[in-house]
Amino acid sequence: MNYRHAFHAGNPADVMKHAALARVLAYLGRKDTPYRVLDTHAGAGLYDLAGASAQRTLEAEDGIERVLAAPLPEPAATLLAPYLDAIRALRAEGRRLYPGSPALALALSRPQDRFLFCELNKEERAKLEKRIGADARAKILAQDGWQALSAHLPPRERRGLVLVDPPFEEPGEFQRMVAGLEAAYRRFATGIHMLWYPIKDLRAVDAFRRDVGRLGLPKTLRVELDFSTVRALDTLSGSGLIIVNPPFTLADEMRTILTALAPLISKDGTGRVRVSWLTPGG
Ligand SMILES: C[S@@+](CC[C@H](N)C(=O)[O-])C[C@H]1O[C@@H](n2cnc3c(N)ncnc32)[C@H](O)[C@@H]1O
Structure with missing residues (x-):
């Protein structure tokens, strides 16, 4: 496991993913009843x-930075605004910080909400502990995120x-995603x-979408943004999200x-959005 999200934090794929995360949490926060977030691959936070x-x-x-x-x-x-204001608040003391999904989720939630963050890499987990471990709402687990899908669902809060x-x-990550979603x-x-999934290998992405569709889960939304017209198997040309049971909004x-973001964060200034x-x- 050599992946370090610090090399990619705040890139166009992160912006898209975290903008969606912020909208989902805004929706969940409309009701006073607590909710839980299970973040299976948390990163350094x-x-x-x-x-x-x-x-x-x-x-x-x-x-x-462009946004x-x-x-x-x-x-x-x-x-x-909630997503960008959370970043601006983090930067109030002048450091150029960027919240990963754990710090962003905590910043956008309420005292009654609860969080489980799985991170297998020891060093990344130590950073996560240091950065958000003091927040009593959060539990950080040295657990395989795929196993957590069985071990920690459904949450006590039921939302x-x-x-x-x-x-x-x-x-095999696409196949693990399909099996993980089903479980x-x-x-x-x-x-x-x-x-979240990368758009590099279009055939792999097509097969993944088909496999997710075949699960037949009601209300499955696909959101994709291409931020480069350069297509190569080892180059990220876009990213996507599958969201099951998305807020109706x-x-x-x-x-x-x-x-609005595509012209800013795509390489050729146009970008392509698919929802x-x-x-x-709907
Ligand atoms: C793309 S990063 C996560 C970024 C984070 N979700 C965010 O939005 O800020 C993926 C993380 O998953 C961790 N990881 C890899 N395999 C894992 C597994 N099976 N279970 C839990 N964590 C894993 C990696 O060490 C890495 O830190």
Whole structure:
């Protein structure tokens, strides 16, 4: 396991994923009753974009830095405000920080909400402990995220989000995603399930979408953004999310958000947004 998210934090794929995460949490937060987030592949939790890893790739320069610097049109600006305000609050003391899914989820939630973060890599987990471990709402587990889908679902709160965001550095990750989604849905059919995937190998992505569709889970939304027209098997040309049981507002919100962000965070300045239902929902 060599993957380190610090090289990629705040890149266009992170922006898309975290913008969606923020909208889902805004929706869950509309009701006072507590919810739980199970984040199966948590990473280090919080990243310093001025640090050596981020500076080596400069990926955030094409992602979050452009978004923070640009005037955004309405209504995208309002929809993105919780996410962007959380980043600005982190940066209030002048450091160029970026929240990974754990720090962002905690920043956007309430005292009654609970969180399980799985991270298998020892060093990444130690960073996660240091950065968010003091938050009593969060439990950090040295557990395989795929196993956690069986072990920790359904949550006691019976409402919440399952976020599955593996590194895609080993073969078979798409198949594990499909099997993981099926297992998680069986235990927690009312939960929101959000899965991130890279768009590199178009045939693999097509097969994945087909396999997810074949599960026949009601209300399965596909959201994709291409941020490069360069297609190569080892180059990320876009990223996608599968969201089962999305908030009823999410399809329209993501279309609005990504249409506003695409010209900013895509390499050729255009980008391509796809939001559609793999199984009926809207
Ligand atoms: C893409 S990063 C997570 C980024 C994070 N979700 C975010 O949005 O900020 C994937 C993480 O999963 C960890 N990982 C890899 N395989 C795992 C597994 N089977 N269970 C739990 N964590 C795993 C890696 O060490 C890495 O830190």
